[in-house]
Amino acid sequence: GAVVSQHPSWVICKSGTSVKIECRSLDFQATTMFWYRQFPKQSLMLMATSNEGSKATYEQGVEKDKFLINHASLTLSTLTVTSAHPEDSSFYICSAGTVVTGYTFGSGTRLTVV
Amino acid sequence: DAKTTQPTSMDCAEGRAANLPCNHSTISGNEYVYWYRQIHSQGPQYIIHGLKNNETNEMASLIITEDRKSSTLILPHATLRDTAVYYCIVRAPTGANSKLTFGKGITLSVRP
Numbered sequence: 001g002a003v004v005s006q007h008p009s010w011v012i013c014k015s016g017t018s019v020k021i022e023c024r025s026l027d028f029q030a031t032t033m034f035w036y037r038q039f040p041k042q043s044l045m046l047m048a049t050s051n052e053g054s055k056a057t058y059e060q061g062v063e064k065d066k067f068l069i070n071h072a073s074l075t076l077s078t079l080t081v082t083s084a085h086p087e088d089s090s091f092y093i094c095s096a097g098t099v100v101t102g103y104t105f106g107s108g109t110r111l112t113v114v
Numbered sequence: 115d116a117k118t119t120q121p122t123s124m125d126c127a128e129g130r131a132a133n134l135p136c137n138h139s140t141i142s143g144n145e146y147v148y149w150y151r152q153i154h155s156q157g158p159q160y161i162i163h164g165l166k167n168n169e170t171n172e173m174a175s176l177i178i179t180e181d182r183k184s185s186t187l188i189l190p191h192a193t194l195r196d197t198a199v200y201y202c203i204v205r206a207p208t209g210a211n212s213k214l215t216f217g218k219g220i221t222l223s224v225r226p
Contacts, residue, residue, distance in 0.1 A: 006157070034214065043201075044158070044216040093157050095214065103214055105150075105157035 002028050004096045006106025013084055013113055021079045021109045023094030029074035030096035034103070035067075038091040050077045084113045117141065118202045118217050125223040132189040134220055136202030139183040145206045147178060148214070149187045151198040158201065158216075161187065192224045 003026040013019050023033055031052050036044040048069050049057045056069035068080040077096070081088055089112050097103035119137045126132040138147065146165050150158040162169055162176045164185075169176045175188040189196055201219040206212050 004157075036216075043218050044152075046213060046215060049213065091155070095158075102160065102163070104160065108155070108157045110155070 002097060002102075002104040004030075004094065004104045004106045006094055006109055008109055009107060010110040011112070013111070015085055015113055016083055018080055018082045019084055019111060021081075021092055021094075021111075023077045023079070023096060023106055025075045025096045025104075028097075030077075031074065032097070033071060033077040034095040035069060035077075035079050036093045036095065038093060038108075044093060047079075081111065084111070086113045089113045117204045117215070120200075120202055120217065120220040122218070123221040123223065125225055126192050128194055128224050128226050129191055132192040132196065132222055132224070134187040134189075134200050134202075134222065135184065136187070137184045138202070138204045141182050141204050142206065145204045147176065147182075147185050148203045148205055149174070149176065149200060150203065150214075150216075151196075151200045152219070153195075153198045161200075189222075192222075194224050194226065196222065197224045198222060 005024045005026055007022045033050040035047045037047050038044045046059050047062045050069045050071040052071045052074050058064045066082055071077040091108050091110050093108040094106045095103045146163050148163040149161040152158045162171055162174050164176045164178055178185045199219040199221050201216050203214055
């Protein structure tokens with residue numbers, strides 16, 4: 001089945017620094033990838049839709065200059081949290097797939113900003 | 115806005131069937147019903163999906179009412195490892211409604 005690898009699984013960074021999270025589709029080509037954020041005891045919130053070769057589409061209220069998304073190939077999308085602050089601490093999850101194969105989720109990245 | 119409503123929580127005994135309901139009264143003709151589950155601190159796991167016919171796989175069965183306004187996910191023999199948050203999602207195959215939008219889900223607790 002479709003496998004999505006997300007890296008790193010957890011990261012701790014200092015306030016003001018930037019963090020990059022990678023999402024890879026290992027055995028299929030993903031034209032579309034989604035990025036979610038999940039705070040404790042809450043549901044997943046869609047942040048943006050990443051389309052290979054074009055700009056990402058951000059959901060309302062998500063700052064595109066703070067959460068930079070790059071989908072340069074059919075197997076890799078990256079989310080960079082720029083100038084991270086403690087309130088950005090969260091569980092970030094990516095999802096990849098196609099209309100035909102459906103969507104598979106990565107294992108998530110727990111970001112802690114100190 | 116989530117297009118589905120689910121109870122907040124339910125529990126069942128290990129070895130018994132777990133029936134998880136979901137209402138999606140505003141579902142459109144081209145929208146599928148998807149079920150995912152999330153075990154604590156992990157990414158969501160796909161369970162099953164269907165359009166209008168009942169579906170079964172190695173994990174579960176999906177029963178969709180004839181009017182498609184509600185569905186039930188059935189875990190035939192629940193185990194402790196099935197304790198998780200289960201999300202019912204409606205999604206179109208293409209277009210603006212093809213995004214997977216999560217509601218609050220239902221927390222299933224399987225007791226020994």
